[in-house]
Amino acid sequence: MGFCKLRLQFIILFTFTCSIAFSQKKHDTDSVYLKHFIRDINDKISGSIFMSNSKLQLVFNNYPPNNWWDDDALVRRERPKDVVYIPNNSYLIGVGVSFGNLGIRASIQTPISEYNEDIYGKSSVFRLRVDGFVKKWYLDAEYYRYSGFTDTNVAIYDSTWNRPEKLIREDIITRSTNLHAVKFTNKKFSYKAVFKQKEIQLKSAFTTYYKLRYRSENYNAAEPFIPPLARNPDSKYGTMTRLRMNDFTVIGGGAGVLVWNGFYLGAMIGIGIGGQHQSFTLDSESGIHYSMIPALDIKASGGYNAERMFITFQLNSEMTYSALPSTFNQEFLAISYFTNFEVNCGYRFDMGPHISRSVQWANHIIHTTVDAVMGKGHVKTNKKASDN
Incomplete structure (x- = not known):
């Protein structure tokens, strides 16, 4: 717990220091060139409240073979190809403050669960994000923690499950730290306006972009991620209880925004490739592997962004892919799909x-x-x- 706090403090301090120390005034020529496309609002403090549906889906799969059978003396069943976990509560509420180049946002789960907690148990979610700018690069640091996941496939691999009982895996905890650095080639496009509401995009614009992403994900459980009845007996990774992935990826893609009378609709999409360091713990051994992984980056935003008030909708999706012992020789596969839909309402106040x-x-x-x-x-x- 102490290590996580130190990591969070480091992320916040690093981003805050960089965003202030390297924030530079635009040259006069740039200001003249961009004044019809982007409006600065650095003299105001923005406060916002947002609600989001932040879903994290964990998928575990053990190879080979792809299909095998379980005979419980009564029913012969095909075991599932995937074991899928989802949190029972993915509805969050949070607050955000932005000041010049710096922005801080934090959110926690609401009391609303998707399924009956008496049957499916409880989940806990926390997210914290800090963002800023270093010269021409946009920096985003994010930490999130999920605990308590529902096993959605238990009825497939356990033929004796026919009564309401808790399906929650309270022992599964995931922690993720993400660091993003993005650079855009066209100054007419403002990422600060379209996705962060720190500026105002006045006219439509399009650009290409480059992104460097570092991610550290840590999955821990008291029992193996794959339950015994769903486990492939031929796979040594079926008893895994800990998986840590550190990856660095390079992504390239395009982004654009359409603007009309304060209303806007923007999106960006990119693909890339990177390297991943994997460390894992089984019931009998621990190990380390390295692998090449694909990367996908999808973001969309729309709404109304005026000088004082903004109301926006945002969608972003990311995927973490980990295969052991390697991407091309898969015996164990873990994929996390993170999807976030957010409604954000804010107001800008004069600094004084x-x-x-x-x-x-x-x-x-x-x-x-x-x-x-x-x-x-x-x-x-x-x-x-x-x-x-």
Whole structure:
């Protein structure tokens, strides 16, 4: 628990420091060029409340063979190809605050569960996200934790299950840390406006983008992820109780936004490839593997974004893929599908002269320090001397 707190503190501190230290004013030429496409709102603080349906679906599969049979002396059944877990509660409510380049959002689950908790048990969800900008790169750091998953296939592989009883796997806990860095090639397209509501997109625009993504996912359980009746006896990975995946992927794709009288509709989609480090624990051994993995990035956003108020709808989907011992030689497969649909309502407040001056003073001190460390001031001085 202490390690998770330290990780969260590091993510927040890192993103906050970078977003302030490297936030730069646009050149005059850029401002003239972009003023008809993007409106800055750096003199305001945005507060918002949002509700989301954040679903995390875990899929476990053990090979080979793809199909095998179970005989309980009464009924001969085909065991499931996949064991699928979903949380019983994926409805979240949260609050967000954005200030210049920095944004912080946190959310927890609501009391609303999808299924009867007396039968399917309870789930717990927590999400925290911090975002900012470093020069021309957008940074997004996110942490989420899920505990308590419902086994959706128990009736398939357990022929004796014919009465209401708790199906929840309270012992399964997932923790995920995601770091994203995105760069867009067209300055007319504002990711800050379309997906973060930190600017206002005035005209339609399209762009290509590049994305670097680091993800660390940790799955833990007291009992094996795959129940005994659903387990392939020929697979040594069937007794796995812990799986940690650290992957780094490079993604490329396109993004665009259509704007009309304050209303907008935007989307981005990209594909990529990366490398993954896998560590796992079985009942008799532990091990480490490395693998190449595919990457998919899908985001969509729409709504109304004005100077003071914004109401937006957003959808994003991500997939984590892990195969042991390798992608091309699969004996154990774990896939997590994360889908988030969100409704966000917010309002922008004036900073006021005192807060504005404090921010300008802090930025000036940090800019001066960074320039001194990076030697930019020295370069400028030499350039002026050479011009004379």
